[in-house]
Amino acid sequence: MDAALFAVDVTGRITHWNGQAERLLGWPREQVVGRQGLGGWAVREADAPEVLDRLLSVLRPLQGLSAHMPAIEGAVRQAQEFPLLRQDGGRVLVRAQTTAIRGADGRPTGVYCAFSEVHAQLDLERNLALSEALLKDSSWAVVVVDADQRAVAVNDRAADALAVSPVDMLGEPLGEFFGPGLEELESAVEHALIGRAPEEPVELWVTLQDDGAREEPIGIGRSRPAAARRCLLSGFLQLGSPLASDAAPLGVAWIFQDVTRARQQAQEAARQRFRDSQLSRAARAAADCEDPFDAAVLHLHYALAGFADHALLDVTAGARLVRIAETPAGFGAATPTRGVPVRYRPGHPAPQALERGVPVRATGGVSRSGWAVEHRWPKEAEHALCVVLRSRGCNLGVLTFLRGASRRAFDRADAAYGQDVALRVASALDLAGLGDPCGPHA
DSSP: OOOEEEEEETTOBEEEEOHHHHHHHOOOHHHHTTOBSSBTTTBOTTTHHHHHHHHHGGGGGGTTOOTTSOOOGGGGEEEEEEEEEOTTSOEEEEEEEEEEEEOTTSOEEEEEEEEEEHHHHHHHHHHHHHHHHHTTTOSSEEEEEOTTSBEEEEOHHHHHHTTSOHHHHTTOBGGGTBOTTHHHHHHHHHHHHTTOOOSSOEEEEEEBOOOSSOOOOOBTTBOOOTTOEEEEEEEEEEEOOTTOTTOOOOEEEEEEEEOHHHHHHHHHHHHHHHHHHHHHHHHHHHTTOSSHHHHHHHHHHHHHTTTOSEEEEEEEETTEEEEEEEESSOOOTTSOOTTSBOOOOTTOHHHHHHHHSSOEEEEOOTTOTTHHHHTTSOTTEEEEEEEEEEETTEEEEEEEEEEETTSOOOOHHHHHHHHHHHHHHHHHHHHHTOSOTTSTTO
């Protein structure tokens, strides 16, 4: 920040007056240099003697010193505050630093006074204090990146949210720490650099890059996997230099909060509301079906929405499982004909679910290309959930839900929903007289 500056000789005559002093007080240099004292124009007459005495007081430690004796640095510099007058008559409180001037012979010849408006100085100090607080004690995570999108400052909360140490991020590009979601983050930073940052906080879903060498600290009662997706409620601020109005941006402050847990809970609640709604709609639609078998198939159609890609319905016939329905219909050559026993190999999830009486989940993995065909499922199937059909204390068959590679694997909440659907399907099949209640697993 440029400082206003003027100088006086030992008698109080003005010898120097710079442009910043002219801009601050309004007095042009031509009208100032050569004036005797500050009274009546830069200082009120009543305050002039005191102000001049305070200006010249910095010379007193030098008086009596020999020309060849070095002055102590701290004794020739002082900081103080006093009021000055603008040319328009207004008063301004300034914070000044006065420095003694010595001539070639070492004797004091005058005083330099560098000053700035107190409010401007306080604003600068507040800005510095704010920056310091954000990078230390803020409840928000802060990452400062330069114009090349390299991290130059990281506070502790950001380091904890991103599962790194602050030192690890310094000087590194953002791409070293993020996988999917990086493009959206980099785009937001680029827009902030050109002055087009999002006006409102945005939610960014990013996946932390897991190189296997990073360990995330484990908090009390919780542990977060290093490669988990995070939802970061983010804001972006362009950082410019206060010293020049047209300077290139210094970088961007990325301020965010990790709201992953809250957003996941909201998603789970919304998903549960939708599933409850589907169960209710399916029950109302099934009530209008004359054939109980049609009601069972109708339940499968409603269950697939937002839950699975395919559903297979097998009922018991003695010691075998027979396919009686599939939705959506027509899977191709890999699907057995309806009404024909399905040749499930030993250890298949469907017979296991029937034998154990509990849901069985299975995932093939990308490296097992023939996994779905081996299990007598559509070749695009990647995840499976097999749920037993049980009614009046008997196992009537198995309901299998399948998902493709674009979907996540089935979890416990999915298994619970699958059981809810299976209960309704089993009741309809029991009413239709399908399934052998006296089979080996009854």
